[in-house]
Amino acid sequence: MKITLNNRPESFDKEQLSVAELLEIKNYTFKMLVIKVNGKLVKKNDYDSVQIKNGDDVSVLHLVSGG
């Protein structure tokens, strides 16, 4: 499948991936993440159940301290 990840095109061998699987493949191991799939917020409890499919627009924001 092909998706858009943080405004960039990305291809994966699988037909679909859970949010948790995507984070593992992309090595996003940070704790403070905000994830949107097609503009909709995905909460941490839903990382295993929400599936990412061909054509989806995924945004992963890593929040770092400082200000």
Next chain:
Amino acid sequence: MNFAEIKSKLKNYTVGIAGAGGLGSNCAIALARVGVGKIIIADFDVVNETNLNRQYFFRDQLGQKKVAALKENIKRINPEVEIITHDIKLTEDNIVNIYKDCNVLVEAFDLAEMKKMLVETFISELPDMPVVLGLGMAGFGKSNLIKFRQSENLYICGDEESEVSENNPPLAPRVGIVANMQANTVLEILLK
């Protein structure tokens, strides 16, 4: 657009600033200088000696509430700006109500979990609000890593990686760059 035209447009807008620390104080000053009509600022903290390495406060303001001290400093620069202050700790239960009438909201917290709270609350409850985030500005140097990107209604300023720690403190130059980048983004949103 000449400055008179810019000022007359900005006069009609309200900008929210969540936090009056390094990002919030410097961003508010920049917006006040160019003449944003109304600024709504919330913070619960007092000015501390350790803040003076980056935050827009003065030594004789130590111990004062940050929102009160910042209002005073803004008024000394541009008394025409209307300043609404909230001496309060922002939470997911009060943040939408405080900022819902703003045209743009500037995220100016220090802690990542507060930034996360703000982003998640606004995506869920007020997704049309443009939110300008400051993400990643600890340390010094590496000016070229500081960047800007937009993701729908989120506008992200910073290097997105430099986390504050004991040996990577937030300092005036890089915090100021990001705070002014946030103010610059606010102008771009309001004047487009």
